[in-house]
Amino acid sequence: xxxxxxxxxxxxxxxxxxxxxxxxxxxxxxxxxxxxxxxxxxxxxxxxxxxxxxxxxxxxxxxxxxxxxxxxxxxxxxxxxxxxxxxxxxxxxxxxxxxxxxxxxxx
Amino acid sequence: xxxxxxxxxxxxxxxxxxxxxxxxxxxxxxxxxxxxxxxxxxxxxxxxxxxxxxxxxxxxxxxxxxxxxxxxxxxxxxxxxxxxxxxxxxxxxxxxxxxxxxxxxxxxxxxxxxxxxxxxxxx
Numbered sequence: 001x002x003x004x005x006x007x008x009x010x011x012x013x014x015x016x017x018x019x020x021x022x023x024x025x026x027x028x029x030x031x032x033x034x035x036x037x038x039x040x041x042x043x044x045x046x047x048x049x050x051x052x053x054x055x056x057x058x059x060x061x062x063x064x065x066x067x068x069x070x071x072x073x074x075x076x077x078x079x080x081x082x083x084x085x086x087x088x089x090x091x092x093x094x095x096x097x098x099x100x101x102x103x104x105x106x107x
Numbered sequence: 108x109x110x111x112x113x114x115x116x117x118x119x120x121x122x123x124x125x126x127x128x129x130x131x132x133x134x135x136x137x138x139x140x141x142x143x144x145x146x147x148x149x150x151x152x153x154x155x156x157x158x159x160x161x162x163x164x165x166x167x168x169x170x171x172x173x174x175x176x177x178x179x180x181x182x183x184x185x186x187x188x189x190x191x192x193x194x195x196x197x198x199x200x201x202x203x204x205x206x207x208x209x210x211x212x213x214x215x216x217x218x219x220x221x222x223x224x225x226x227x228x229x230x
Contacts, residue, residue, distance in 0.1 A: 033207075033216035035152070042220035043144075043152065048207055054218060086152050090215035094166040096142070096154035 002026045004087050004099035011105045018074045020102045022087030025068055032070040033088045034063060036081075037101075043086065047072060074104075082106045109133045109219050111203045116224030123193050127224060129186040129203030134219075137161075137181035140206040142217055143188050145199035145226075155201070156188065157215075171197075193228045200225050 004024040012018040022032060032050050035043035045054050047063035050070060060075040074081055087099040115127040127143070143155040156177040157166045165177055176189040186203055201224050204217035 031214065033214070035217075037152075042202055042222055043217075044220075045207060045216055045218045048209075048214050048216045048218075054207070054209075084151075088152075088154075088216065094157065094164060094215075095168070096157060096166075096215055098144075098152045098154060101151040 002091060002097060004089060004097055006085075006087060006099040006102045008100070009103045009105065011107055012077050013107045014077055014079065016077055018077050018081070018104055020072045020085050020087075020104065021069055022071070022099050023069045024089060024097075024099075026089060026091055027065065027068050027070055030089045030091060032063070032065065034072045035086045035088065036083045037086065038083045046085075077104075077106055079106050109205075111205065111219055111221035113201060113203050113221045113224035116201065116226045118227045118229065119193055120230050121194060121228055123228070124189070124191045125193065125226060127188040127190065127201055127203075127226070129188075129221060131184040131186065131203075131205075134205070136179075136184040139208065140164075140213065140215075141179060141186045142204045142206065143177060143186075144202045144204055144217070144220075145197075146202070146223075147196070147199040150199075153199070158186070190226070193226075195228050198226060198228050 034047035037043040050065040051063040110132045142157045158177045174192045178187045203221045205219040207216040207218035
């Protein structure tokens with residue numbers, strides 16, 4: 001199986017844009033998915049198929065892909081966006097893999 | 108409301124066994140691939156296992172292969188995880204999660220999660 005690499009932490013001031021990256025060799029061939037997890041809660045899917053938003057996710061949350069790196073962007077960051085964010089993908093053998101997670105801190 | 112509710116967690120000694128259950132409601136359970144995902148205390152998410160809608164395709168993480176068995180009963184809208192030969196490193200919150208399907212296409216992502224059940228392996 002392969003690995004997905006995320007930065008452990010990202011900090012941003014309110015109103016700015018937060019960008020969280022996720023790198024993996026298989027990402028040019030496989031879609032990436034993103035989850036938000038707040039303390040004591042289950043994860044929430046915020047991006048699927050690299051850049052699509054599930055219903056109920058605000059437009060200020062977006063995803064993009066370039067080569068072996070995918071990026072989750074949150075514009076107009078608010079205090080409520082402070083959480084852990086995980087990227088996820090799956091290989092052709094059916095194995096699912098998560099990145100190590102990134103803690104987003106709103107300063 | 109679409110819901111997943113896990114049960115069966117608890118304290119077990121190393122080498123012991125435990126069976127987790129996940130009850131699904133308010134969606135067509137038999138249509139979806141289902142997953143178990145765990146999270147050790149203070150750590151990230153770790154995928155454990157997946158089972159396709161008809162149980163034809165089953166996958167495991169290397170860390171649990173040969174010790175854990177995933178199964179489902181579509182008639183009872185239930186997902187299971189039989190865990191044997193438990194180790195301290197299996198201590199985690201175990202989540203049941205549904206595959207994400209939209210516009211007739213399904214993706215290996217998870218859009219509905221339970222609240223989790225806690226498994227503690229300790230002597």
